[in-house]
Amino acid sequence: MRDNPILRVTAKILFGPIILFGLYVQFHGDYGPGGGFQAGVIIAAAFILHALVFGLEAGRRLVPGWANLAMLALGVLVYGGVGVAGMMLDGLFLDYNVLSGDASKGQHYGILLVEFGVGLTVTGVMLALFHAFAGFVEADYTATEDE
Amino acid sequence: MAGYLTNLLLLALLVFILVLVIRTRRLFPVVILAGAYSLVSAAMFVNLDAVDVAFTEAAVGAGISTVLFLATMAYLPAFEKTPPEAKGIGHILPALIICIMAGTLLVVAAVELPPVGDPMAPPQLHVAPRYLEESGSFLKIPNVVTTVLASYRGFDTFGETVVVFTAGLGVLVLLAGFTRTARATKPGRTKSEPGEGGNA
Numbered sequence: 001m002r003d004n005p006i007l008r009v010t011a012k013i014l015f016g017p018i019i020l021f022g023l024y025v026q027f028h029g030d031y032g033p034g035g036g037f038q039a040g041v042i043i044a045a046a047f048i049l050h051a052l053v054f055g056l057e058a059g060r061r062l063v064p065g066w067a068n069l070a071m072l073a074l075g076v077l078v079y080g081g082v083g084v085a086g087m088m089l090d091g092l093f094l095d096y097n098v099l100s101g102d103a104s105k106g107q108h109y110g111i112l113l114v115e116f117g118v119g120l121t122v123t124g125v126m127l128a129l130f131h132a133f134a135g136f137v138e139a140d141y142t143a144t145e146d147e
Numbered sequence: 148m149a150g151y152l153t154n155l156l157l158l159a160l161l162v163f164i165l166v167l168v169i170r171t172r173r174l175f176p177v178v179i180l181a182g183a184y185s186l187v188s189a190a191m192f193v194n195l196d197a198v199d200v201a202f203t204e205a206a207v208g209a210g211i212s213t214v215l216f217l218a219t220m221a222y223l224p225a226f227e228k229t230p231p232e233a234k235g236i237g238h239i240l241p242a243l244i245i246c247i248m249a250g251t252l253l254v255v256a257a258v259e260l261p262p263v264g265d266p267m268a269p270p271q272l273h274v275a276p277r278y279l280e281e282s283g284s285f286l287k288i289p290n291v292v293t294t295v296l297a298s299y300r301g302f303d304t305f306g307e308t309v310v311v312f313t314a315g316l317g318v319l320v321l322l323a324g325f326t327r328t329a330r331a332t333k334p335g336r337t338k339s340e341p342g343e344g345g346n347a
Contacts, residue, residue, distance in 0.1 A: 033199045035293055035297070048214055075312070126211055
């Protein structure tokens, strides 16, 4: 698909706006539909589009495997970390009220951070799955070429 | 009433797509039809005022799953294997009986369910009123779905995130030895570093 100028140009134009939309969905989840799960998938879709059009190698250069794994783990750590932070501040696990002097502000911070963690993990998982599956195919081809 | 009719239409469309999926032996149309199924479900969720669920269904079901299926399909044959010729009705009789019995039970149970959107339905009377009242006034967050998901039911969502994490990690561990970079760089790579193939 690398040789098709229409696909290439379209992918280049769409790449930024898709990520921007993903971020909007991520941080606007308090006020409209959306949240970490959806945003993670949308942001992953932008990178998958890039990898589909420009090849898996280019996609891997853009988001290396270690970055995928880091995102995957960091998301869960952020989520759990918010919970533990609540405990440190004399609250319960995942009690956001104590995160700020004002309980409703604390809830805002907590929800934003927690959703951010969800988004990170989902983006990481989706990208890692795509790279693993798409790379699996290529590995099969190279294996037959080698033999 | 219009919403009711739209739902019926969408449900009929879902059944139509299902029949097509069952009848098609080529895998590519099946994958695309599965995406269409998700999209129609998403439309139905919008019609039921569940926009957050619809959003997820459209993004995950119609978007990412289709791409992942296609990525996997490149390595599968284009056609589904034809099942061995069935000899008479005895072949499918047990499955048919179980399906009819389970279906009847579900229909009987569904008749007893409260109507959609009934404010006096038991699930609406337990903790839901508190969530609905507090979310706007105390938490000052208009989207109740987000507050229920991330705050009131934060522990469940934490579990979900860990499930997503574990599932991703499991697939990576399974496929780690098979990705191209893992082979090309170090053929004798040990299995103690799963998923780090992209690092090279």
